[in-house]
Every structure is written in C-alpha cells, then in structure tokens.
Amino acid sequence: MKDLFDRIIQDKGPLGKWAEQAEGYYVFPKLEGPISNRMIFNGKRVITWSINDYLGLANHPEVLKADGEAAMEHGMAYPMGARMMSGHTNFHEQLERECAAFVGKESAYLVNFGYQGMVSAIDALVSKNDVIVYDMDTHACIIDGVRLHAGKRFVYKHNDVESLEKNLQRAVKIAEHTNGGILVVSEGVFGMRGEQGRLREIVALKEKYNFRFLVDDAHGFGTLGEGGRGTGYEQGVQDGIDVYFATFAKSMAGIGAFFAADKEIIQFLKYNMRSQMFAKSLPMPMVKGALKRLDMLRTMPELKEKLWENVNALQQGLRSAGFDLGTTQTCITPVYLKGDIPEAMAMVQDLRENHGIFCSIVVYPVIPKGLIILRLIPTATHTLDDVNETIAAFSAIREKLEKGIYKRIASAAQKVVES
Numbered sequence: 001m002k003d004l005f006d007r008i009i010q011d012k013g014p015l016g017k018w019a020e021q022a023e024g025y026y027v028f029p030k031l032e033g034p035i036s037n038r039m040i041f042n043g044k045r046v047i048t049w050s051i052n053d054y055l056g057l058a059n060h061p062e063v064l065k066a067d068g069e070a071a072m073e074h075g076m077a078y079p080m081g082a083r084m085m086s087g088h089t090n091f092h093e094q095l096e097r098e099c100a101a102f103v104g105k106e107s108a109y110l111v112n113f114g115y116q117g118m119v120s121a122i123d124a125l126v127s128k129n130d131v132i133v134y135d136m137d138t139h140a141c142i143i144d145g146v147r148l149h150a151g152k153r154f155v156y157k158h159n160d161v162e163s164l165e166k167n168l169q170r171a172v173k174i175a176e177h178t179n180g181g182i183l184v185v186s187e188g189v190f191g192m193r194g195e196q197g198r199l200r201e202i203v204a205l206k207e208k209y210n211f212r213f214l215v216d217d218a219h220g221f222g223t224l225g226e227g228g229r230g231t232g233y234e235q236g237v238q239d240g241i242d243v244y245f246a247t248f249a250k251s252m253a254g255i256g257a258f259f260a261a262d263k264e265i266i267q268f269l270k271y272n273m274r275s276q277m278f279a280k281s282l283p284m285p286m287v288k289g290a291l292k293r294l295d296m297l298r299t300m301p302e303l304k305e306k307l308w309e310n311v312n313a314l315q316q317g318l319r320s321a322g323f324d325l326g327t328t329q330t331c332i333t334p335v336y337l338k339g340d341i342p343e344a345m346a347m348v349q350d351l352r353e354n355h356g357i358f359c360s361i362v363v364y365p366v367i368p369k370g371l372i373i374l375r376l377i378p379t380a381t382h383t384l385d386d387v388n389e390t391i392a393a394f395s396a397i398r399e400k401l402e403k404g405i406y407k408r409i410a411s412a413a414q415k416v417v418e419s
Contacts, residue, residue: 087281222251
C-alpha cells in the first residue's frame, strides 16, 4: 500500500509543477496600496487590469464611510452563529428584500461566499433522480456543485444551443424513467472569454422541454442591463431565469452573494443549503456595506456609464491595433496571443517590469496548448491615459513575441536553471 502523500509529492498537478518558478510573481502575486487603476507590484507602480472592482466602489469615500461606521458599531463578529440559530438580523432580511427587488425576483437568500454558495445550492436543488445539463465552460464553482450530484449530468458545448438541445433530449428520457426533473445551468457572463451566455435561446427552449434554469451572473450583475440589473435584463429574459445568482465580490467590491427566485424556492434553499445552515452568518459590516453599495448601483448610473466608456475605449483601441479579443460582449477583455508557457512568463515579466502593466495571464491547462490569454478587467477608475499606455505596451510585446525574443529569453533562463 502506498503512502497517501506519495502521489502528491510526485505529481504536483498541471499548475503546481510550475510553482517554484511562478509563485509570488505569476501566481499568488502581491498587489499593494489602495485598490485602484494603479497599484504597487514588486516595488513598482503599475496600471492594474486584474481587479474585478468594475464600478470602482472598493475605495469610494461613501463605501469606506459605510464600512467603517458599521465596523465601529458592530465589530467584525456580530452576529455570532449560523443564521438558523443565532446569526439572523433585520439587516440581513433588508438586504435580501432589496436584492430581490433589484433583480426582479420575489425573494432572495444571502450566502457568505459565492463559490461555496453555488456548490451548496446545486446540491440542494437536485436529487439523485434529477438530471443536470450544463455549459462546458461554466465556472469551477458550478463544476464542483455538479460533481456532488448523485444522478445523471450532461455537459453541452460552450454556448452551443444545438448541443444543449441534444443533451436536453437525452435528459428528458432519463428524467421520465427516474421520475425526476431537469436543471439547466449557464453563466450570464463567462468570466474567461467575456461572452454572454445565450440566455434568450435557452429560455426559449422551455417551450419544448420541461426544465428549470439556474444562471450564475457574477460578472453581469452591476455591469449589464438596465441599472446594472444583470444579463437577464440585458437580454430581456429575466423572468425566464428560475434561480438567479450574483456575487458581491465583483461590481459590489465586497464579500457575500445571493440567490433570487420565487419565494417557495428561496424558502427551500434557506432550509436545505448545508453551506449556510452550518456556517457563521455574514458579518454586519459586510451586510450594511452591501446595502450601501446596492443603493449606489440604484442611484449613481454614472458609475456604470464611466465603466463602459473605459471598456469601449480599451476594446476599440486594441482591435484597431490588430489584436484578437475573441467574441467578448462584456467588460472582460481577453487578448489572444500564440506561444508556450515559458514564452508567456517572459512576456508578462517584460510587461510588468518594463512597461508597468499588470494583467492576468491565462495558459494551459485552462486554455489549449499554444495559446496565451492576457485578460484585462476595465473598471470605472481607469483613465484614457491608462488605455493608451496599455495599447502601446501590448503592441511592443507582440512584436517581441512574433520575433521569437521571448522564446530565446525563456530558453536562456532554463539553461541557467539546469546548470
């Protein structure tokens, strides 16, 4: 019999094998200073395109005031205990009512973390007799929730309605045999490519198939639709979404998330989501802070307008410079380049150290081998100077990449390591 840790020591995983070269710089980097368009990395001031603070609320004076006052009044502990036992307050209920009203649903339920909440909600919504049908590019929290499912599940090709329908037909046959139901899961905005989920077409399929529809709108909430009400509003199908999910960790620059649906469904989740039944309640500064942020979404449309001014300037400028942004329809701005992982590492180091640009790098196994994505997240705090500097820097590094300069740098660095 093997020692359990033998496999872990020998096979560190597709990302873990790069830990020695990458940790602290390419992964687990430290961005310092106030959250904004420019922060400190590795001792240098850089333009930051890697923070999901879409509306620039993280250090907005009104937000800091609300967070500080709530912390002074309640501390970070109150309320203590799970909400079912001793962690329930009028403010939690108020936030739930306001979230539900904002996204046009009857009721809502707060969860402490979006990832944890989504895993637990999927687990609660389906039984072993039910069938899950989900987009292959959905977020890891959905994948992990699906993994808990004891029944059948089918994955359809990304944003491919024909593939979805074929899998729905398979799901119907099984559900009829098991006397179960069907849950379809998509994202409102796919966080890597920036594409909107095809919510309108999926909702239309309800006329042919009996299923319920769960949408993870983490990146759509606050950025799309009337007043930032999300992708369902953007596409005019919010009523066709049976369970709507949004997180406070992006546009709201906070902690926590919520599910919104008909009252009866939310009541069920409240009494059956294990991640919330057995977890400490969301602390009061987070709750009162979220109330303030939600009020700003409702009353300050200029935040979303400024965000989209920057998004359009960045994306139009990059496309005019000949960059491939794929099929993004949202704020998320992926720049597609060709190269291997060592080239990508050399290129990103050049971008950060010599051009003062910090953005996320995405490589295999998240995307196919030979591709590199430099992922930019515009926010309301960015400026046109930030945009112009970034486009110039990207043009410079693309030229080096195409000339093979980064490949030679990476090869030389590898020889030093081996010697």
